[in-house]
Amino acid sequence: MSWPGGTLLEGRPAPPRIPPPARSTARSLGELALVILLVVLAAFATHTTDLLIVIVALIVMIMLHELGHFATAKWSHMKVTEYFLGFGPRLWSVRRGETEYGIKAIPAGGYVKIVGMSNLEEVDPADEPRTYRQQPFHNRLIVALAGSTMHGVMAVLLIWTYFTFAGVPSSSVVQVQALAPLAHGADPARQAGLHAGDVITSADGRRVTGVNMLAGVIGAHAGQAVKLGVRRNGMVRHLTVTPATETANGKAQGRIGVELAEGNSSIGPVRAVGRSFVALGDTVTASFSALGQIFSPHGLSSYWHDLTNAQAAKASEHSTVRIQSIYGAVRTGVQGAEAGWGGLVAVLVSINVFVGIVNLVPMLPLDGGHVAVAVYERIRSRRGRAYHADVRKLAPVAYAFLLFLGFIVVSALYLDITHPLANPFH
Template sequence: MLVYILGVVLFALGICVSVALHEAGHMVAAKSFGMKVRRYFVGFGPTVFSFRRGETEYGLKWLPLGGFCDIAGMTALDEVTPDEASRAMWRFKTWKRTVVLAAGSFTHFVFGFIVLYLMAVTMGLPNLAAKPVINTVSDCVRSATTAEEWNDPTCRPGDPAPAKSAGLRPGDEVTAIDGTPVETWPELLSAVQSSSGPTEFRILRDGEPLTLIVDVPRVERPDGEGGTERVGAIGASQAGMLTYGPVEAIGGSAAFTGDLLVMTWERLLEFPEKIPAVIEAILGEERDPETPVSVVGASRIGGEAVEHGLWEVFFLLLASLNFFVGIFNLLPLLPLDGGHIAVTWYERVRDWIRKLRGKAAGGPVDYTKLNAVTTVFVLIGGAIVLLTVTADIVNPIRLVPQ
């Protein structure tokens, strides 16, 4: 239980760090353009401590569930003092305001990338692309007529060990078999199963190309339909995690980040249709592991991952959560940063059209006219948060069934 609690605390701390970095991104970008940043606080509620450095007050509040960066004149409706007027955010060029507004999401992407990079050079990254990289090399391969015999690792005298005898090692990436390129593990399996006798394997080992000759035996195995079939086998398993050197990890982490961003966007598009399943879970139905989770649910999963020593799940979840928040925050909906960016560019395009028509600029958007839309979005968002938190308390997603 203590390990579980530690995992929950660590994951919550990771979320707090990402939130602090989000607001720091806004602050650093705003200061770099000369905008006035009044306050930078981590958390909400009563103030634990604060101090002033220059024109900005920095501090920590009791509830570390968010934070804020108070930039003078973020909209034309914000009150500013006479000395702040010339440095009000709304007076700056569109591209500068866009950079400041997007800087928060940018920090989530950077934070997620750093987490993945550290994973790549230590525990490795998941082999999502099913690359034909070898994880283990078996001591033997043998025929079997039942699933139990096929899964039994016990070797008998005389059983061949084709992969081991040929010199294949964990970490080798197979690039071609008998002259035919292979790019995925299923392609490797298909090529091996149709092979027989001495077969040329081209591999990459530590980035260096090698050619090995593997004497592929034909073995009998269950065909899944009550019978058996004869196939080629070499005695090697696929690597589920891919490790990288410090330099290689940059490219590997960047590619994996791209894959996760695409997957995150797809999950975001599926988000609305998953809400009914969350309601059903609250009412007692089995919880679909693909349903949305709240920060509470993510922290519980993080704690369970630490409890069972699944640190790769812990860090992947932390990176994925940051990517989700980064993308979600850029949606063109108020009060999200993406909504403010949309309004900023609406002003720019509107004034450009007015200029073509010989008219003066229209001035800043009156945000009060958007209050109704903003309120609806906030209410919907609040309802979804309430639903997911409730589901994560009464019927949480678990890594290990209980």
């Protein structure tokens, strides 16, 4: 995205644009494409495509977060000089206009460099009108909030896509989750031709309305043939299964050797919009609840106990609210992908919501810190005279927060390696 120099600098002619040599740019793009191709081929060769999918999804998530800042900064006429994935030494970059785009060596996030983010930054006087600090309050607020907003948009789009194409969970839809041979070796479901993923639509001539209803029909027909209507890959077929007899509480019951679960019912793209926002709201509520538990005095005490006590760390493997590092998040994402694309979507939605919320914590260098500074400056400004906060006074608090954040990141990585969380999809 580019803007005419005359518009941005109030009539000042735009500086001459010097494009990079076409040959070097083409060569850089070719080298990047070759690296990407080699990574993809390696993933297929080593059967780690699920890992590759998760990593690519996280990279896209990071870059879309930064795209929110980038696009709104450009829209606000701010000068953006860098748009990078990663930190540290440059691995690859290309310049377009006044902005350099590229990849750096440490894949710990991404950033957009907007000129004049604070009063500490020295800026060319010619660029001062286009600095972040000189923009109206509403523009600074929009830019600071854009990253977390993008996470919300991504979460809604992921949920909507899943609901549109896979449907929404419904208690009236019964799906075969897995085949499970009975204790004495009988396997009626497999013998009848049932497969994991089949949706059972009817039993003994009656429409299936839930797991309990189907279990009741099967249980009442021990040793008797039962006709099942089964939907598989969009087609309905009819199978005949003869439940084996098992005794429970002194009473003979029919069993066919399956694990049943609620399936999905189709709702279409329009109805999926409303359901997507409801699901997002539920996820946001659950995330706030989890964060409240984690960072409460009791939660922090328990976390320290997990770090210093091997037995407690072992028990935390089954926790549903333990902090995860990026390594742990990738691992859970791979487990979700192995369980099906619904599992992967659930993990990606949770990550988006979590990152979006945490990023709004009102502490520098997080986006929420920039929001807090902008609001404070707005309150302190009087009669058209803009007030600029002295960021140097906030430095001790920011450094303390970064130390705390670093401790959480390193300790979470330690727990994820030594005591990884149990697979939530089993």
